[in-house]
Amino acid sequence: MNSVQADPARWQNYVLEHGQGLDQFWESHLRAKDRNVLVIVGKGFDPRMCRGVEALLRAGGNGKRDVFAISFDEGPTSPSAVYKDRVDGNWRRLQAAMSGRGTVSESSLKMWSEDGRRVSSRSAANVFNSLNDLGDFSDLVIDISSMPRNVYLPLIAKALYLLDSSGNDSAQMKPNLHVFVSEDPVLDHRIRDEEVDEAADYIHGFRGGLEMEATAGRPKVWLPLLGEDQRTQLDRIYDLVIPDEICPVLPSPSLNPRRGDDLVLEYQEFLFDRLRVEPRNFIYASERNPFEVYRQIRKAVLHYLDALQPLGGCKTVLSAISSKLMSVGALLVAYELKQRDVEIGIAHVESRGYKIESDPTNEDNQTELFGLWLAGECYEQ
């Protein structure tokens, strides 16, 4: 057993709340002392964009409450361009909620290079380059509900990196890091990706040693977190990774007890006929607990590292085309193990826009807000 396997999991103990529990947590957290809170949101069309900010404001307490909105323009030909009215509506709702409570600032993320390549992942990782950029906030909340994966995954990773690399003796105040996700499987299913990028790529910071020619002979293990209607994405990520071993991750337990089975049925040709995945390779993790996802994936990755050690080890690729909540679990594994020099990466393919299959105005009611506390006071005690 090497040192990585011997080390305890970083998020063995964790704080995860949702629904009323989350409201109570924030009431208590903000009542305990004056706290300055910065919420980072994605400025988008998703009706869940303002849910996190509104919940936080409802919790009361003293201190600053500011919002930093990241806008991402996929260009005038993006299929999402037709939803500009919804974006404006969300923006007005946010401004109204924040009126008299704090400032709202906005920054536009560079999504494309001059020659038309997607650079959003690298841009997102560069939104903040030091803790100083975050200001004097005691709590940083990244609300990923209306952010694409290739934005929030590097953004959270960068925040963790800045907190970890500042050291314990830093004079700089280290804020608590929280993540909000408004989860609604029905609405997620209705928001369909359009114009999926021609090719998948690794999320910035998570290429690991995956593309190293020097270690090209090492086996690659791919753990895709499966979600509905992602066949094109799976094809393209597969073309990037070309794995030797595949361990699909299924959401189970899940609100819909048949969801895992439905996913297997949806991808049976891809998984069994084309890629010849062994049924025993499936990994099951709760769709409502990203720390459980983290634990299951981490265990699998360490198992493969151990088993393939005689062959020089292996490379691991995660791809989180499942729900956003589950994707955070994958990110935590990749982040933790990368810091320990494990060759692990996150492969992803983004789309140029989205299409909402039906009017989601009433679906706001079915949304459940989850909060994850990833770094800060609670882990230092």
Add this chain to the structure above:
Amino acid sequence: MKEPRNPFRLRASEHIESDVTFLRLFSPGVLESLPAEAPLDKVHVLRSAEGGGKTSFLRLLAPTVLLTLHAYRKRDECKELYQWMRELEAIGEDGPHLLGVPLSCARNYATLADLEIDRGRQDRLLFSLLNARIVLSTLRGALALKKLTYPDDLEQLTIEPSPSDDLPTGLPFPCNGRVLYDWAMNLEIRVCDAIDSLGPSNLESSPGHDSLMSLKMITPGSIQFEGAPIAKRVLLMLDDVQKLTRRQRERLFQTLIEARSPVGVWIAERFEALSTEEMLSSGARHGRDYGEVVLLENYWRGNKKFENLVLNVADRRAQSAADVDIQSFSSCLQSSLDGTEWQAKFAEALETVSARVKKLGGEKALFRDWIGARERMEGTPREQVVAWRALEILIEREKRRAQKSLFDAPLPVEFLMEKDDSPVRASATLFISQEFGFPYYFGASMLSKLASSNIEQFLWLAGDQFEEIVAAALIKRPTDLTAERQEAILRQASDKLWDDIPKRVRHGRDVRNFLEAVGKFSQWMTYKPTAPNDIGVNGIAISMKDRTVLMERRSAPTRQDLDKLAEVIASALAYNLLEPVLDYKVKGRKWMVLNLNRLLCVRFNLPPHYGKFKEKKLEELNLWLNKGFSATRKEGPLYE
């Protein structure tokens, strides 16, 4: 590894795990599309849409595959391929003569362009990363070719390039493989770590190179094992070059050409790499300094070779299926409608059509002899109904002729025989299928046509059909697939291709709107009562002059309205949804023909043949793009 249940699902070569399976499934006919002149020397470019077969070429020349082929050269399934490879001088009785060095460009090269350093520095880092990886891939291949272990046996290789100013300083040549490996690995690690860092990158200290110096270190004479060159020739095979940035691609092409290395180079890339302008030129433009640009789909398009190739591929796949014993895939596909199950339906159709034709011919004497000839005709009900439907078309044509006979004398039967040619019969067959719901898209030949010269598309379609064949075999039912089921499966595939366009394709919804207009226009032209185009229309054409206007629209301020059209056509070409033919000469003018992907013909009930198109002005296509096709205007002549 157990045999797969449905081997057609193992699409591209990289999905096939074992070299033996890969060789067994590889059809040697594919090699016909290689450049005729010095295919393993010089710089050659292979371009295609996704699934065109590029990666299979590259895998075929990988060291382990060549070794396996050599070992299996006496086996029936490998004999032909072995002969091909001998003729290419890639292999001989003594073993492989070629060291193929595969290197994917689908890595982090493009990321270099996002670093906040000047372009010159970016270029130098690109070349240093390429040099490191070319060296590493060559060393791995060299050991594989000698059946040694990588990287443990690197000391057994001697590296002794010809003296040159361009070699890296600090490397003591001659040296063993381990020394070169360490140099390359350290170089790669330093660059990769810097570009993937979440913190500040430390690129200033990373060494950069001005050229592809690695080509000098991997020449056939430079790498030796036991005192002899590792192989007679070396071929660097760069795959997925479309994933480099445009500037990187240009710098790479330029450097490879200027290097004039004894190492052969293949550059394989997908059409998506090309700019709208390059795509509109259909990837055919190339410099004078390098060898052929092989456009794989173009090579196969519209000729019988593709059908022979894919049916051979299909037989090989069917034979390797785990649960069934099928030697010939095509024999499982019902190929005619002359079975008893169709007789009654054709008889019913015959009654309807013959009655209609007699009414159309009217009381006049003009068509009396023609109708009489049909009434006397013998043959199966299917043959008869086709003949009657062909007569209906010919009568419609005669009725519309500008000059009519003054005396209404009966048209002679010889005249009917002369006009009743196979294209008219083909139109009649299509019309009948459409009117009475008879299957039209069935049989092995039709299946190969609907693949649109793309091997992956063929495997997809054939895989869907094979699935049912395997299922039938498992439950002990007859394994031949009826024409009806074949058509149903193909229609389902066509719908899937159509439904996936917005998701898969850049400008997907606009592309689909445009294709819908092309499809509906073709349908409208095809199903006119006179079948003026014989078999039908399934494409459009723009003049080469208009194509130039599209390509140069940005420099002409008045033509920027064509931006969207140019992007949409380029995107459709990149994804093989439109198949281009350039410089098609008709009546002294040249055209760029844009054929619909043949699988989309199924959606619009169009025939799958090539060769008929209708010329269009850019303004009209622009209108189609924004408002769709509307059948209101009189159409001009059809070219073929």
